[in-house]
């Protein structure tokens with residue numbers, strides 16, 4: 001299985017805008033972050049988690065021309081707004097691409113992107129919508145998912161074999177964190193050092209890492225308040241900030 005971090009920026013990306021660099025060193029290309037998504041390649045299947053507003057460019061740079069399924073974490077725009085870019089993937093492969101999303105967000109996404117899921121006038125639909133189950137198969141890849149808290153809404157954590165992705169996390173519910181034991185790779189959201197009403201801060205995420213002890217942990221969904229080298233210097237062994245285009249083979 002190969003994991004590619006397509007983007008690891010927060011909802012604004014990083015930097016915020018021209019000359020608005022926050023705390024980042026703009027001479028380090030790792031600090032230029034597009035909005036968060038990952039591509040998982042397993043047994044000739046390409047599974048995308050989230051469709052970021054930067055999706056077209058992300059897939060181009062990944063030389064990716066086929067998506068077999070899309071998993072959605074939640075309904076915030078920085079995770080959804082690249083949906084129209086799936087049209088090219090559908091056209092190239094003459095495929096209707098299945099999306100998997102929670103019952104909470106199903107109706108709003110279908111309604112907001114009706115032309116994609118239902119078709120409008122001369123435009124045929126190019127994606128189908130499936131409600132997430134806790135365990136399901138995409139071809140022979142087993143996906144496990146559960147909800148974590150993100151302030152006023154919930155977000156799906158996804159686990160595929162010994163890889164898991166938990167972006168936009170404030171807290172786990174009850175003992176759900178135990179579903180992330182024995183990970184080879186955990187990609188987890190870290191917005192900034194301080195906690196935020198909808199995002200855990202650095203100390204809390206480190207507590208989770210110390211408890212779970214994944215073989216490797218990468219941070220995603222980072223604002224321009226987090227400089228790559230500065231954050232790396234504060235991280236324990238086997239924990240590091242991701243960067244756009246990073247690929248890991250598991």
Ligand SMILES: [Zn+2]
Pocket residue numbers: 010011076078079168221
């Ligand atoms: Zn987000």
Ligand SMILES: [Zn+2]
Pocket residue numbers: 074076150168
């Ligand atoms: Zn969010």
